Amino acid sequence: MMEIIQGIKAEVGSEYPVGIRLCGLELLDDRGGNTLEESIESFRLAQEAGADYLSVTVGWHESSLPVITRDVPMGHWLPVAGKVKESVEIPVMMAFRQFVPSLPEKAMAEGLLDFWEVCRPMIADPQLPKKIEECRQEEIIPCIACNICFSRLYYHQPILCSVRPSLGHEGEKAWGYEGFPRTANPKRIVVVGGGPAGLQCAAVAARRGHSVTVYEKEKVLGGAVRMASRIDDGSDELLRPIHTLETECRLAGVDIQRGVECTPEMLKKLDADEIVIATGATFSPLSLKSPLPVLTPEDILIHGKNPPRRSVIVGGTGTGLSLAVFLVRQGAYELTLLERNQKAGRDVSPFYLWRYLSLLRKSGVILMTGTTLAEVRTEGVLVRSGGKEKFLPKEGILLAEAVGGSSPDPAGREQGVKVHVIGDARKPRRLHNAIHDGYRLGMEIGNDTGN
Ligand SMILES: Cc1cc2nc3c(=O)[nH]c(=O)nc-3n(C[C@H](O)[C@H](O)[C@H](O)COP(=O)(O)OP(=O)(O)OC[C@H]3O[C@@H](n4cnc5c(N)ncnc54)[C@H](O)[C@@H]3O)c2cc1C
Ligand SMILES: Cc1cc2nc3c(=O)[nH]c(=O)nc-3n(C[C@H](O)[C@H](O)[C@H](O)COP(=O)(O)O)c2cc1C
Numbered sequence: 001m002m003e004i005i006q007g008i009k010a011e012v013g014s015e016y017p018v019g020i021r022l023c024g025l026e027l028l029d030d031r032g033g034n035t036l037e038e039s040i041e042s043f044r045l046a047q048e049a050g051a052d053y054l055s056v057t058v059g060w061h062e063s064s065l066p067v068i069t070r071d072v073p074m075g076h077w078l079p080v081a082g083k084v085k086e087s088v089e090i091p092v093m094m095a096f097r098q099f100v101p102s103l104p105e106k107a108m109a110e111g112l113l114d115f116w117e118v119c120r121p122m123i124a125d126p127q128l129p130k131k132i133e134e135c136r137q138e139e140i141i142p143c144i145a146c147n148i149c150f151s152r153l154y155y156h157q158p159i160l161c162s163v164r165p166s167l168g169h170e171g172e173k174a175w176g177y178e179g180f181p182r183t184a185n186p187k188r189i190v191v192v193g194g195g196p197a198g199l200q201c202a203a204v205a206a207r208r209g210h211s212v213t214v215y216e217k218e219k220v221l222g223g224a225v226r227m228a229s230r231i232d233d234g235s236d237e238l239l240r241p242i243h244t245l246e247t248e249c250r251l252a253g254v255d256i257q258r259g260v261e262c263t264p265e266m267l268k269k270l271d272a273d274e275i276v277i278a279t280g281a282t283f284s285p286l287s288l289k290s291p292l293p294v295l296t297p298e299d300i301l302i303h304g305k306n307p308p309r310r311s312v313i314v315g316g317t318g319t320g321l322s323l324a325v326f327l328v329r330q331g332a333y334e335l336t337l338l339e340r341n342q343k344a345g346r347d348v349s350p351f352y353l354w355r356y357l358s359l360l361r362k363s364g365v366i367l368m369t370g371t372t373l374a375e376v377r378t379e380g381v382l383v384r385s386g387g388k389e390k391f392l393p394k395e396g397i398l399l400a401e402a403v404g405g406s407s408p409d410p411a412g413r414e415q416g417v418k419v420h421v422i423g424d425a426r427k428p429r430r431l432h433n434a435i436h437d438g439y440r441l442g443m444e445i446g447n448d449t450g451n
């Protein structure tokens with residue numbers, strides 16, 4: 001390392017700053033990795049070799065502790081930078097979950113850091129520094145640490161950001177990175193549903209000059225993200241993009257009507273040019289007769305109902321797994337999770353899936369893949385897997401298999417009004433799909449009469 005630094009310095013001259021990124025805390029104690037003190041030695045050596053600044057990292061891909069997921073509180077790793085800074089004289093910088101400017105600002109004031117390094121928050125919003133400078137922090141599109149950008153690299157897929165669909169399209173005018181071209185034919189657009197899909201669509205359509213009204217049946221916006229935000233430590237960060245979308249809508253002049261449930265009759269009277277159905281998913285009602293209580297994620301996560309201690313969760317995609325995580329964190333549940341496909345959590349970012357599965361395993365949750373619910377009896381459930389049936393003593397059924405729900409849809413079609421279905425209403429998926437669906441439709445809506 002020292003020879004490399006010295007070689008580069010000799011090549012570029014003393015006027016050109018050369019820094020190096022080194023790991024401050026490997027988190028590999030279980031495998032004989034370097035301790036903090038040993039790592040700090042490498043920073044001292046880099047300084048000795050002539051490095052002009054040091055970038056401190058934490059963990060390796062092999063580390064078995066979470067490093068950059070939401071369960072790691074923002075600013076958690078700053079003491080590692082502080083330890084490095086105590087040991088060297090040259091400037092020290094660090095990224096790693098410093099998602100809001102107040103954190104590095106405080107760290108710099110306290111002498112833990114010299115520079116704020118930012119990776120994912122700048123992917124989510126490259127205008128972050130400009131917005132801070134202009135006191136427009138509430139307009140910063142916030143990174144939600146989902147790590148989908150990261151995961152895509154492993155699958156050799158083009159990078160994608162959950163919360164900023166314009167990533168990779170910055171040079172294309174229609175994608176609106178620098179502002180959207182105004183439509184020549186403004187339309188009256190009604191959006192049904194104030195979840196991420198509806199809000200994102202409304203914000204983009206309004207920025208293009210359409211007149212947009214969003215109807216949300218609840219008093220609060222956010223849709224299923226409100227449930228997602230209650231699952232685990234740090235999950236409340238999922239509400240940050242909802243707040244930003246609300247701000248975007250407000251600044252773009254979207255009329256948001258909270259606490260108003262759209263019905264087909266009402267939609268007929270609204271005289272919209274185009275209707276967007278963004279009503280989200282519903283949890284498939286049980287097709288079987290059930291003598292046992294049946295609850296939905298909404299009953300538990302929004303209305304605070306406690307399910308029976310021995311319950312079966314029907315559906316092992318992200319929703320079912322999150323529900324199990326929420327419950328085992330609340331107390332001693334004996335849960336069995338049924339997933340009809342051979343693999344559970346296929347829709348969950350790998351950065352979260354391994355953690356969820358390991359927590360569920362440790363908490364004694366039984367995961368049965370390739371398995372469906374066959375019958376509900378007073379004392380439990382009969383499940384079916386590969387032609388074989390098995391009885392499980394249970395006291396409750398928790399529904400976590402989502403289906404799209406586009407209920408007010410026909411109203412528009414009857415009148416010949418163009419109706420679009422986006423987000424989970426089209427197909428239950430994840431937050432990034434809802435945001436991307438909304439954004440794309442917002443870019444295109446009203447285009448038929450020419451823009
Ligand atoms: C428990 C749980 C955990 C999850 N965890 C994650 C996660 O960690 N990461 C992730 O990426 N995704 C997660 N998801 C999925 C994510 O929340 C959804 O994919 C996303 O919210 C879908 O957005 P949407 O706007 O399409 O629908 P929704 O968010 O469901 O919003 C639909 C909105 O429409 C409103 N509405 C419905 N009918 C009407 C009507 N007739 N009139 C007016 N308003 C109406 C609803 O009240 C709701 O506010 C989770 C989902 C659940 C249930
Ligand atoms: C898509 C992506 C690619 C990355 N590639 C590298 C890399 O090549 N080398 C590296 O040291 N870190 C890489 N990182 C890690 C970041 O530099 C950064 O340390 C990490 O994301 C934590 O900082 P943050 O919380 O500000 O995102 C990458 C991160 C992302 C999201």
Ligand code: SF4
Nearest residue numbers: 143144147149161162
């Ligand atoms: S994909 Fe997720 S982690 Fe990556 S920058 Fe976007 S919001 Fe952040």
